[in-house]
Amino acid sequence: xxxxxxxxxxxxxxxxxxxxxxxxxxxxxxxxxxxxxxxxxxxxxxxxxxxxxxxxxxxxxxxxxxxxxxxxxxxxxxxxxxxxxxxxxxxxxxxxxxxxxxxxxxxxxxxxxxxxxxxxxxxxxxxxxxxxxxxxxxxxxxxxxxxxxxxxxxxxxxxxxxxxxxxxxxxxxxxxxxxxxxxxxxxxxxxxxxxxxxxxxxxxxxxxxxxxxxxxxxxxxxxxxxxxxxxxxxxxxxxxxxxxxxxxxxxxxxxxx
Amino acid sequence: xxxxxxxxxxxxxxxxxxxxxxxxxxxxxxxxxxxxxxxxxxxxxxxxxxxxxxxxxxxxxxxxxxxxxxxxxxxxxxxxxxxxxxxxxxxxxxxxxxxxxxxxxxxxxxxxxxxxxxxxxxxxxxxxxxxxxxxxxxxxxxxxxxxxxxxxxxxxxxxxxxxxxxxxxxxxxxxxxxxxxxxxxxxxxxxxxxxxxxxxxxxxxxxxxxxxxxxxxxxxxxxxxxxxxxxxxxxxxxxxxxxxxxxxxxxxxxx
Ligand code: HEM
Ligand code: SF4
Ligand code: FES
Numbered sequence: 447x448x449x450x451x452x453x454x455x456x457x458x459x460x461x462x463x464x465x466x467x468x469x470x471x472x473x474x475x476x477x478x479x480x481x482x483x484x485x486x487x488x489x490x491x492x493x494x495x496x497x498x499x500x501x502x503x504x505x506x507x508x509x510x511x512x513x514x515x516x517x518x519x520x521x522x523x524x525x526x527x528x529x530x531x532x533x534x535x536x537x538x539x540x541x542x543x544x545x546x547x548x549x550x551x552x553x554x555x556x557x558x559x560x561x562x563x564x565x566x567x568x569x570x571x572x573x574x575x576x577x578x579x580x581x582x583x584x585x586x587x588x589x590x591x592x593x594x595x596x597x598x599x600x601x602x603x604x605x606x607x608x609x610x611x612x613x614x615x616x617x618x619x620x621x622x623x624x625x626x627x628x629x630x631x632x633x634x635x636x637x638x639x640x641x642x643x644x645x646x647x648x649x650x651x652x653x654x655x656x657x658x659x660x661x662x663x664x665x666x667x668x669x670x671x672x673x674x675x676x677x678x679x680x681x682x683x684x685x686x687x688x689x690x691x692x693x694x695x696x697x698x699x700x701x702x703x
Numbered sequence: 704x705x706x707x708x709x710x711x712x713x714x715x716x717x718x719x720x721x722x723x724x725x726x727x728x729x730x731x732x733x734x735x736x737x738x739x740x741x742x743x744x745x746x747x748x749x750x751x752x753x754x755x756x757x758x759x760x761x762x763x764x765x766x767x768x769x770x771x772x773x774x775x776x777x778x779x780x781x782x783x784x785x786x787x788x789x790x791x792x793x794x795x796x797x798x799x800x801x802x803x804x805x806x807x808x809x810x811x812x813x814x815x816x817x818x819x820x821x822x823x824x825x826x827x828x829x830x831x832x833x834x835x836x837x838x839x840x841x842x843x844x845x846x847x848x849x850x851x852x853x854x855x856x857x858x859x860x861x862x863x864x865x866x867x868x869x870x871x872x873x874x875x876x877x878x879x880x881x882x883x884x885x886x887x888x889x890x891x892x893x894x895x896x897x898x899x900x901x902x903x904x905x906x907x908x909x910x911x912x913x914x915x916x917x918x919x920x921x922x923x924x925x926x927x928x929x930x931x932x933x934x935x936x937x938x939x940x941x942x943x944x945x946x947x948x949x950x951x952x953x954x955x956x957x958x
Contacts, residue, residue: 457827459826470826520827554823624817624820663737667835667839672832687741688918690737
């Protein structure tokens with residue numbers, strides 16, 4: 447049996463476009479099932495707004511199962527809301543109680559300009575990936591499975607970092623607006639695997655330097671780890687820093703030749 | 704990665720790499736935020752080393768005036784006769800000042816970068832999960848530490864605000880002990896001293912943990928110890944340093 451959550455007051459950020467001034471608007475939700483997801487609650491509110499002839503609240507969403515990284519939102523001051531290890535689409539209304547006030551804001555960072563209302567443009571992450579988040583390999587016929595032997599702990603560690611869905615919660619949660627957790631997760635994923643070794647140092651150098659163009663710097667608050675829907679550990683940031691140092695040494699050797 | 708892609712295609716002469724702008728390794732490293740954090744961490748370690756040695760040296764005041772004054776004399780005579788009187792000490796001071804300047808420059812430029820990374824603040828209250836009071840107040844704790852360092856030098860090194868500086872003890876040595884007692888007997892000075900050291904402890908509570916991440920020192924075998932190290936280091940500095948004004952005001956240290 448599902449229960450109803452009653453009398454919610456939502457304060458939602460409304461903003462027409464990237465350069466216009468936005469503000470909070472207050473909405474009431476009289477009743478919602480505790481089995482509804484947070485985004486379904488917003489859908490429900492939007493349908494009501496549309497039927498009242500008002501404009502719907504724009505927010506990002508796609509898979510609604512925590513795998514695509516499209517959903518976002520700062521909910522009561524936390525990226526992806528009051529839960530650990532889940533994206534906003536995986537947040538359920540049972541986390542809230544009758545009469546709660548819920549404040550919903552877009553992710554804020556210079557690199558994530560607001561498109562409209564709660565939707566932000568996270569394409570600067572693509573710039574980081576384009577600069578090195580891949581391997582260069584001939585893509586002929588499919589190679590045999592297990593052609594390259596990878597020790598289990600190594601593949602496990604690489605897969606832990608590969609879990610990053612590129613949602614940007616780490617940037618949103620970081621008091622410095624740094625993208626270290628995202629970049630480090632992507633670097634660690636490939637730099638831990640044999641396939642990533644040939645470009646290991648070029649990768650970390652380009653990705654760190656691209657990240658520098660748009661984002662803040664890490665002061666090791668650790669807030670990103672707390673917000674990450676995939677619970678990626680700040681350990682990957684230490685790996686990023688180490689590989690970056692090695693990359694700088696290595697390219698000095700290259701230049702001296 | 705354009706470089707990696709092109710070196711993949713070009714002959715193995717490595718020409719793609721050579722086209723890169725040449726810069727001194729350290730300048731090259733310092734040009735990025737990650738590199739600045741390396742500088743911050745290394746200078747932070749140097750400052751930590753100084754703060755610890757300074758505190759331990761000052762414990763000599765519990766052994767009496769003569770002990771502390773001889774210790775001060777020893778510092779001035781460091782490496783004598785290889786180095787002339789006071790020279791080694793001034794070299795150390797110069798190095799320390801350089802560390803502080805670099806630490807500050809990195810802190811300042813990263814703070815500017817971070818402000819720019821979020822020009823529009825969150826309009827509602829944040830609910831921090833992991834960030835600590837210490838990690839969020841590094842700039843403030845650091846700046847108060849800086850103000851304290853300035854006062855401290857004017858007080859006990861240059862004697863601008865300490866009438867006792869310049870006096871000699873019974874053995875004809877600089878009366879460092881008397882200077883400390885004179886300074887810390889002034890209650891407002893003692894209070895400032897305590898506040899500044901507590902804030903330094905808060906700075907180190909985060910800083911001494913943060914260095915490991917910044918330097919890429921991460922190893923599952925010792926990761927758990929990093930927090931304990933930082934807590935212990937900060938506690939030792941605070942307890943040691945705060946004991947001095949307390950001892951002076953309580954009359955344990957005094958003429
Ligand atoms: C004089 C004024 C000072 C200012 C304005 C200042 C400021 C800062 C700032 C903003 C950080 C960055 C926080 C981070 O990235 O983790 C930092 C880190 C640090 N500070 Fe200071 N600080 C000062 C003095 C000191 C002193 C006197 C010490 C040592 C006794 C010290 C030790 C450290 C350490 C160990 C770190 C961590 C470095 C890292 O994580 O890379 N600082 N400081
Ligand atoms: S590291 Fe975590 S929080 Fe950051 S983009 Fe990836 S999944 Fe999102
Ligand atoms: S909508 Fe795909 S992760 Fe949330």
